[in-house]
Amino acid sequence: MKKFMNSADDFLKESLQGFGAAHEDIVSCYYDPNFITRSSPTKDGKVALISGGGSGHEPMHGGLVGHGMLDAACPGFVFSSPTPDQMLAASEKVDSGAGVLFIVKNYSGDVMNFEMAAEMMSGPNASVLTNDDVAVEDSSFTTGRRGVAATVLVEKIVGSLAESGGSLQECKALGDKVNTNSGSMGVAFSSCTVPAAGKPTFELGADEMEFGVGIHGEPGRRRDKVKSAQEITNELLEAIIEDLKPENNEDILLFVNGMGGTPLTELYLIYDNAKKLLDGKNIKIARSLVGNYCTSLEMQGASITLTKLDQELVKHWDSAVHTAAMRWGM
Amino acid sequence: MSVNFLIQKAKEIQVVIDANAAEIEKLDQEIGDGDHIFNVQRGIKLVIELEPTIKDLPISKALNQIAMKVLSGIGGSSGALFGTLFMTMAKGSEIDEGIDFKKAIEIFAEGVDAVKLRGKADVGEKTMMDVLIPVSNCLKKGLEENKDKNEILIEAVAVAEKGMLSTKDLLATKGRASFLGERAKGHIDPGARSSQLMIKTVCESVNS
Numbered sequence: 259m260k261k262f263m264n265s266a267d268d269f270l271k272e273s274l275q276g277f278g279a280a281h282e283d284i285v286s287c288y289y290d291p292n293f294i295t296r297s298s299p300t301k302d303g304k305v306a307l308i309s310g311g312g313s314g315h316e317p318m319h320g321g322l323v324g325h326g327m328l329d330a331a332c333p334g335f336v337f338s339s340p341t342p343d344q345m346l347a348a349s350e351k352v353d354s355g356a357g358v359l360f361i362v363k364n365y366s367g368d369v370m371n372f373e374m375a376a377e378m379m380s381g382p383n384a385s386v387l388t389n390d391d392v393a394v395e396d397s398s399f400t401t402g403r404r405g406v407a408a409t410v411l412v413e414k415i416v417g418s419l420a421e422s423g424g425s426l427q428e429c430k431a432l433g434d435k436v437n438t439n440s441g442s443m444g445v446a447f448s449s450c451t452v453p454a455a456g457k458p459t460f461e462l463g464a465d466e467m468e469f470g471v472g473i474h475g476e477p478g479r480r481r482d483k484v485k486s487a488q489e490i491t492n493e494l495l496e497a498i499i500e501d502l503k504p505e506n507n508e509d510i511l512l513f514v515n516g517m518g519g520t521p522l523t524e525l526y527l528i529y530d531n532a533k534k535l536l537d538g539k540n541i542k543i544a545r546s547l548v549g550n551y552c553t554s555l556e557m558q559g560a561s562i563t564l565t566k567l568d569q570e571l572v573k574h575w576d577s578a579v580h581t582a583a584m585r586w587g588m
Numbered sequence: 589m590s591v592n593f594l595i596q597k598a599k600e601i602q603v604v605i606d607a608n609a610a611e612i613e614k615l616d617q618e619i620g621d622g623d624h625i626f627n628v629q630r631g632i633k634l635v636i637e638l639e640p641t642i643k644d645l646p647i648s649k650a651l652n653q654i655a656m657k658v659l660s661g662i663g664g665s666s667g668a669l670f671g672t673l674f675m676t677m678a679k680g681s682e683i684d685e686g687i688d689f690k691k692a693i694e695i696f697a698e699g700v701d702a703v704k705l706r707g708k709a710d711v712g713e714k715t716m717m718d719v720l721i722p723v724s725n726c727l728k729k730g731l732e733e734n735k736d737k738n739e740i741l742i743e744a745v746a747v748a749e750k751g752m753l754s755t756k757d758l759l760a761t762k763g764r765a766s767f768l769g770e771r772a773k774g775h776i777d778p779g780a781r782s783s784q785l786m787i788k789t790v791c792e793s794v795n796s
Binding site: 312336337338339340341342343344366370371373374394452454455460476524 | 620623626627639659660664666667706707743762766768769771
């Protein structure tokens, strides 16, 4: 294993320290328990948005803390859920009295820990559970679909509503709507190595890809031989479209997300290939996002997310945001 | 059951888990994300390190501190589930008056019920509940039937092993292994294996 690290034990702490120092105009980092808040306090009467999850998906979620998005993020150890004491400490810091909205990806550990935090909290709170990954079927036989890259979009859009004075219930409803309107699917060309484990999470042959991979390198639909970018893109999009069923000429947001080890050059190539297919199907790309936002350490791979848009979603997507990883309009 | 008993058992469990760490890690890499063994090892270490802090506390307070430590120190599902187990045991009625064999079984069973609710998992879903629920039932049944303590403990060890092995041919419906569908078949669940080792260690130690 080759990684920029001094010891597995200090990996997260040193990374958080660097993040806090590099972006001290935007965020403040707290330790034991670990959480990240905006550098300025939550406005009175503004709903506080808190997300969190295992580390290793940066910039999600710490890089999405700032004006127009999250009020706080709780980073767990690499690929391990944060714990209720982190959520409680973060809530205490950022709750201005209007309540706390937790944004949680549908993974068992995250769900259980956020659930316990919500039970231990005294103030008003609600949760949005994201489950946009169409790779694994939602049925009574699974824990349900995973929450992946659309979480970034939920945080942006709900963040805007909270900033403009939306109530806790309104913020929750909008978060649920963005989640319902979104579908994602990913593919991996390589595995990734959790620092504490020291070896790759899974083995993938030189000419193989994991189709429908999750954001921790957990397997998806099947393992396959690597194909052309257009073939892979088409297959990802067909799966999402089949699930999302966008109307003819419906506006969508196309989000091409890198897993950490794929260059932007290739992500833009995927975008081009995706546009070709969507144009052919009369699905209108009204907004776009390309980059590494919901990563899996150094994994080579990418995911595509489509979100069906309406005027409300577009308005909140376009509004000003200033975080370490996303900034526009201010 | 005393605070000292809890710490001693944690130390015995540490030895057994460390000896089987490579196997558990491999099981997790086959059907999970490979972090289970680190979570379990970190949790045990944190509990042992609590010894000076909790050794003179009433057992309810000691169990509560163990719960909070496990919850905050492990993270992931393991932290929430084991935290729930100890937090529920800490709430057992009148436990500071003393915990005999019967009381120990009662609070353990209440803890397992709470874990079942937290994880929303039952027997047959390829998780540690395939070990914990049958063991809890076996212990309660042994009490009801007025069986000899040693006989109950020997049965519990056998039930734990059977439960652990049963996960091999199950389709996972909870946890990360559930995303694998049919591919999870043929692999023992790492959480079932680690909890079976813990049950075996405690039961055999009490029985010796």
